[in-house]
Amino acid sequence: MTAPLRALFGPARPPHMTGGTRVAARPGDSRRASGARRRIPVVMWAAAVWLVFVGLHRALSGRVWWWQVPELVPPLAFAAVPIVLLVAAVAARRARGTAAAVALVSLMLGGGASGLNLASLWHRAVPAPPDAIRVFSWNTWYWDQRAEGGEPMPPPTGTPPRDVAEFYRYLRAQDADVLLLQEYVYFGAGSRPIRVNDLDRLRREFPGYHIATASELVTLSRFPIVLERGLDLRPWADDGRDTPVPPGSDWPGFYTVKTLRTDLRVGSRTFSFYNAHINSPVGPSSIGLDPRRLGRTQHEAREANLRALAADIRANPLPAVLAGDFNASPAMGILRLLPGRMADAAPALGSLYPATWDDRWPWWRIDWAFTTPEITVHEYRLVRSKGQSDHSGQQLVISLSR
Numbered sequence: 001m002t003a004p005l006r007a008l009f010g011p012a013r014p015p016h017m018t019g020g021t022r023v024a025a026r027p028g029d030s031r032r033a034s035g036a037r038r039r040i041p042v043v044m045w046a047a048a049v050w051l052v053f054v055g056l057h058r059a060l061s062g063r064v065w066w067w068q069v070p071e072l073v074p075p076l077a078f079a080a081v082p083i084v085l086l087v088a089a090v091a092a093r094r095a096r097g098t099a100a101a102v103a104l105v106s107l108m109l110g111g112g113a114s115g116l117n118l119a120s121l122w123h124r125a126v127p128a129p130p131d132a133i134r135v136f137s138w139n140t141w142y143w144d145q146r147a148e149g150g151e152p153m154p155p156p157t158g159t160p161p162r163d164v165a166e167f168y169r170y171l172r173a174q175d176a177d178v179l180l181l182q183e184y185v186y187f188g189a190g191s192r193p194i195r196v197n198d199l200d201r202l203r204r205e206f207p208g209y210h211i212a213t214a215s216e217l218v219t220l221s222r223f224p225i226v227l228e229r230g231l232d233l234r235p236w237a238d239d240g241r242d243t244p245v246p247p248g249s250d251w252p253g254f255y256t257v258k259t260l261r262t263d264l265r266v267g268s269r270t271f272s273f274y275n276a277h278i279n280s281p282v283g284p285s286s287i288g289l290d291p292r293r294l295g296r297t298q299h300e301a302r303e304a305n306l307r308a309l310a311a312d313i314r315a316n317p318l319p320a321v322l323a324g325d326f327n328a329s330p331a332m333g334i335l336r337l338l339p340g341r342m343a344d345a346a347p348a349l350g351s352l353y354p355a356t357w358d359d360r361w362p363w364w365r366i367d368w369a370f371t372t373p374e375i376t377v378h379e380y381r382l383v384r385s386k387g388q389s390d391h392s393g394q395q396l397v398i399s400l401s402r
Contacts, residue, residue, distance in 0.1 A: 062333025
């Protein structure tokens with residue numbers, strides 16, 4: 001130390017001297033101090049790991065089949081986890097600013113996958129005109145299979161047998177002009193799909209309605225049906241090599257048609273209604289969300305069905321409604337295959353976090369409703385199934401805005 005500095009700070013003391021008192025230096029003190037300076041807080045590690053996960057999810061979800069397991073995370077986690085990390089970062093002693101910034105970036109990057117319906121906070125409903133159309137979309141949970149039907153699968157544990165009369169009372173109680181119903185099917189041994197023919201009962205229960213069916217989809221309408229067709233995925237499968245039809249199947253249409261289009265004549269105008277049930281990411285032979293049954297074939301069938309749907313909508317100049325069970329949560333990037341012409345009807349919902357499955361304790365929104373810009377959604381609400389299905393129903397009131 002030079003003389004001027006010595007004059008300012010006084011004589012230098014050995015590191016083991018404090019206040020004139022000799023303190024014995026312990027071996028390893030300097031190493032522990034250096035390690036403490038280098039140690040990264042747990043909250044910083046957690047924030048960094050979550051940000052990496054969110055970044056990978058944005059890049060891979062819906063694009064590669066092997067990312068399907070992470071896609072099963074409840075969407076709310078994409079908002080809840082970074083918020084918890086932000087709170088933890090504020091309470092941290094060190095690196096709080098960096099950890100908070102990383103958590104905030106992950107919230108901004110992944111918040112859109114959270115399923116939060118922020119638009120509901122400022123949406124103002126437009127009163128419905130007298131000629132508005134009431135639409136009801138619902139996954140029926142294998143129709144009335146739990147009560148009757150050939151070779152029924154056993155019902156889920158704790159599920160009582162279905163009262164068929166109550167099933168039809170529930171449908172009629174929706175008082176809908178158009179019903180878009182999925183899982184018009186029974187399942188037999190080995191998850192073999194069995195055709196349902198309940199048309200006579202439907203005509204009795206819904207007199208005057210027009211009926212269209214394709215695959216496991218049925219549409220009922222108070223308005224005349226001027227066109228009906230199922231959308232086949234095979235032209236949109238990758239070179240046709242991944243068409244998910246099991247060898248020897250006696251009902252290939254069940255596997256290749258997952259959307260029914262019906263054009264309805266409403267007064268002097270024609271509307272298109274798309275009734276969709278996009279393949280589950282989980283193979284049909286599994287029960288529940290079993291990650292072991294997540295495979296490439298299911299993923300590619302989902303892609304092909306959405307491409308077939310999107311192509312038909314893009315080529316269709318009519319005002320259109322698309323609703324059904326998409327087996328895709330807001331966290332699943334495969335929904336980006338839907339054409340931009342279709343707008344989510346969720347702003348008209350009163351729920352900040354809409355969820356449709358499982359109906360008893362819903363955490364996922366996998367049932368969706370979309371409309372083209374020419375259509376105004378006056379009301380949109382989720383209807384609990386009262387034990388009739390594991391899906392909530394979707395009820396909309398719509399009209400032509402121009």
